[in-house]
Amino acid sequence: MKGYLWTRAQAPEAAKPAADWEAIAIDAVGNTIEFWGFKRNQGRVWALLYLRDVALTAAEIERELGLSKGGVSMLLRDLERWGVVLRVRSPHDASWRYKAETDLLKMARRVIEEREFSFIARVRADLEEARRLAESDPSVAKSKVARLEKMELLADATEKALRLFLKTSKLDVGTMFGVFGSDGD
Amino acid sequence: MKGYLWTRAQAPEAAKPAADWEAIAIDAVGNTIEFWGFKRNQGRVWALLYLRDVALTAAEIERELGLSKGGVSMLLRDLERWGVVLRVRSPHDASWRYKAETDLLKMARRVIEEREFSFIARVRADLEEARRLAESDPSVAKSKVARLEKMELLADATEKALRLFLKTSKLDVGTMFGVFGSDGD
DNA sequence: CATGCAGTTCAAAACGACTTGAACTATAGG
DNA sequence: CCTATAGTTCAAGTCGTTTTGAACTGCATG
Numbered sequence: 102m103k104g105y106l107w108t109r110a111q112a113p114e115a116a117k118p119a120a121d122w123e124a125i126a127i128d129a130v131g132n133t134i135e136f137w138g139f140k141r142n143q144g145r146v147w148a149l150l151y152l153r154d155v156a157l158t159a160a161e162i163e164r165e166l167g168l169s170k171g172g173v174s175m176l177l178r179d180l181e182r183w184g185v186v187l188r189v190r191s192p193h194d195a196s197w198r199y200k201a202e203t204d205l206l207k208m209a210r211r212v213i214e215e216r217e218f219s220f221i222a223r224v225r226a227d228l229e230e231a232r233r234l235a236e237s238d239p240s241v242a243k244s245k246v247a248r249l250e251k252m253e254l255l256a257d258a259t260e261k262a263l264r265l266f267l268k269t270s271k272l273d274v275g276t277m278f279g280v281f282g283s284d285g286d
Numbered sequence: 287m288k289g290y291l292w293t294r295a296q297a298p299e300a301a302k303p304a305a306d307w308e309a310i311a312i313d314a315v316g317n318t319i320e321f322w323g324f325k326r327n328q329g330r331v332w333a334l335l336y337l338r339d340v341a342l343t344a345a346e347i348e349r350e351l352g353l354s355k356g357g358v359s360m361l362l363r364d365l366e367r368w369g370v371v372l373r374v375r376s377p378h379d380a381s382w383r384y385k386a387e388t389d390l391l392k393m394a395r396r397v398i399e400e401r402e403f404s405f406i407a408r409v410r411a412d413l414e415e416a417r418r419l420a421e422s423d424p425s426v427a428k429s430k431v432a433r434l435e436k437m438e439l440l441a442d443a444t445e446k447a448l449r450l451f452l453k454t455s456k457l458d459v460g461t462m463f464g465v466f467g468s469d470g471d
Numbered sequence: 472c473a474t475g476c477a478g479t480t481c482a483a484a485a486c487g488a489c490t491t492g493a494a495c496t497a498t499a500g501g
Numbered sequence: 502c503c504t505a506t507a508g509t510t511c512a513a514g515t516c517g518t519t520t521t522g523a524a525c526t527g528c529a530t531g
Contacts, residue, residue: 122419122426126434129412133440136405140489152433159508169491174509195499196507205440220321227314234307241305248337249311255318255390325519344478354521359479380529381477 123152127166137209138216142168146176147185147201147208156189156198183208210267217263225256308337312351322394323401327353331361332370332386332393341374341383368393395452402448410441 127148134144145166150157157165163173177199180186185208191198232249235241312333319329330351335342342350348358362384365371370393376383417434420426 120420120423120426122416122423122434125412125419126416126437129409129416130437130440132405132412133409133444136402136409136444142489148437151437152430154429154433170508171492171510172490174507175490178509206443217321220317224314224318227310227317231307231311231314234310235305238305238307241307244339245337248339249307252311252315252333252336255315258391259318259321327519355478356480356522357520359477360520363479 123149126152134205134208139208139212140176140179142166142172143176143180143208146173147180147205150186150199150201151203154201156191156200158191158194158196158198160196162199180208183211213263213267218260221256221260221263225253225260228253228256308334311337319390319393323397324393325361325364327351327357328361328365328393331358332365332390335371335384335386336388339386341376341385343376343379343381343383345381347384365393368396398448398452403445406441406445406448410438410445413438413441 127145130148131141131143131145134147135141146162146168149162149165159170159173159177162168162177163170166173168176177186177188181188181199185202185205187200187202188197189200228249232246232253235246235249312330315333316326316330319332320326331347331353334347334350344355344358344362347353347362348355351358353361362371362373366373366384370387370390372385372387373382374385413434417431417438420431420434
């Protein structure tokens, strides 16, 4: 956690503690990303890398954001898996460095697809099971079964809304996020 | 928690413990609603009331779902406030009874509007603050400011996506949910 | 105005999600 | 092969949220 010493002049601005404005921006992105159902610190790591615009080592991230070694490792693994952070081998250095991909929305889409749709599928399966059970019990009124069927519409509707959401975000937000790709430095 | 005794023949089916299929369906709705950012038990209470299709007392809900007295009171207060559960005075009885409104989506819209939009507004305010601070510091490179501006697009985009989502869910899903209003009992 | 039941409140307990940190594995250099 | 450093894993701890349950309020009745 401490005992980290940096003899590296290679990335000088990586060494200074985050400026106020930087910390504010990093936390704002963290909050947004948490809102989307991810971990706050996943957003913070991405934001740090994006703002610095240089590849940082895990140890630097650890220090800048005040996170633990293990935590940074896990966060980077997730971000890498989702394709929003790239792991690059630095030339003069034994350790990996990480840089931000610019399409953060990729992350949202990826995980929503993986996680949320399978969740909804599970819900629908449960509701179908409930309906089958109810139908096979003669003492259950028809109207109950009808209501169960309508509940399945809840799952359908949720899934449909999700799809719509992803689609529109891809079109609408996606082009916006494309802007992240280049800036006039 | 216990000690509840019901001399009421008025709602006989409210007295029997939940059937398997009923419990499955109730939990499925609970999970879905939790996915939308509410409490699981808010969804379970609504689902119970919807499936039974009779107005239940708080004590009955408590027993059916295995919740505490205080918890049921708070859950019903929220559901009532959101307009998805109605409190009705039963004729022969001293206590209130509760019945499900059919438009569950009302709940999602209400809370997303109240809670999520104000959250995004806050995020944007933070990012603007960060940008102001960065701009007023001459040692901060222009490119950093540009990146901060682009981050504000993240908030804009999220808000825009939310609005779109609400609008489409109102149109698309909303009509679906209208179906909940009547069934052929 | 005492009693009993319905309903509310809130401090504390239970719970779950996230993070930590120490032990471990992998890898590069001497 | 030995050592040092980077990176991973996971049991245990922390922290925020949800639930409980006991005390309390309100109200109707005898």
